[in-house]
Each structure stands twice: as C-alpha cells, then as structure tokens.
Amino acid sequence: MKISGIIMMALVAWSLSATAQFHERICRIENVQSGRSLDAQTQSINRNGTVVQLWDRHENENNQKWRFKQVGPDVYIIENVQSGRALDADEHGIKGDGTRVQLYDKVGGKNQQWRLERVEGDIFKIICVQNNRALDAQEQSIRNNGTKVQLWDATGRDNQKWRIMGN
Secondary structure, three states, X not given: OHHHHHHHHHHXXXXXXXXXXXXXXXXXXXXXXXXXXXXXXXXXXXXXXXXXXXXXXXXXXXXXXXXXXXXXXXXXXXXXXXXXXXXXXXXXXXXXXXXXEEEEOOOOOHHHXXXXXXXXXOEEEEEEOOOOOEEEXXXXXXXOOOEEEEEEOXXXXXXXXXXXXXX
C-alpha cells in the first residue's frame, strides 16, 4: 500500500512538472519525424501572417526559438522570440484539416492557445484549443526545408509529435 501510494504521488508530481516546466521558458520545438525545427520564415517575420515551417536547426537563430506563456492548465501561448508574435491558427480555415499556422500579433484568442499533451519524455502533441486539432508537419514534403506546418485531426503519427527542448 505504501509503495503504490509513493508511486502514485511520483506520477502526479511528474505530470504536474511536465506542464508547468515551460512557463516563461525559451525552447526549441523539433518535429520528431523529420528532426527539423519549427521555424518562422525570416522574409516575413516582421508582419502578421508570417509563415511557420520546418527548417534545418540553426542553434543561434531566434526565429527558431519559442517562449511559452502559460494561460491555463497545460495551455500556453507560444511566442516566437525574434518577432514576439504568437503561434496562431488562421481563423479563416479553422474548422478543417489543413488549417494554416502562422505568426500573428498576440490577441489571446483560443486560436493562439495550445495544449501540450505529453507523449513521453520531452515529446508532446501540440493541440490547438479552438478546434482540438494537432500541430502537423505535412508528410509529403517532410524531408525538405520549408515543410508546411498546419493543423490536422490527431493521428498519433510522428509528424504530429514534437520534441520541446529548453535552451
């Protein structure tokens, strides 16, 4: 009885620390299937609608760094460090698969809120609160720089799994 209680307490503590560990932290987000980083396109980074894509990892580039701001249990606004804009699901297509993911001024709407669901270790699914769809790297081009990042129904496949690493 005592051992099972200790194990249960350890699991609860592990679960709680998994979600609170990111608040106000700057992290890299890497797609598990491709090994490439979540990247804000630098050509448009100073305006709303910036393309979010996968790109080879560049260690010191702020367009590949993300700040997590906790707004609820397991829920964050994810800000690009270089632009200060929020990861945003385009509301014009929010109801369907293939919804565009972009950077946009922070307004705090549910389309800018992301729930982290731990898969294992430092690997998470990143779910848009507004439509409950997963952050998804388009599989057709996943081996290339510039891979489209979008929202899609959760499949559990590796193109929807993200390694979140603190700097």
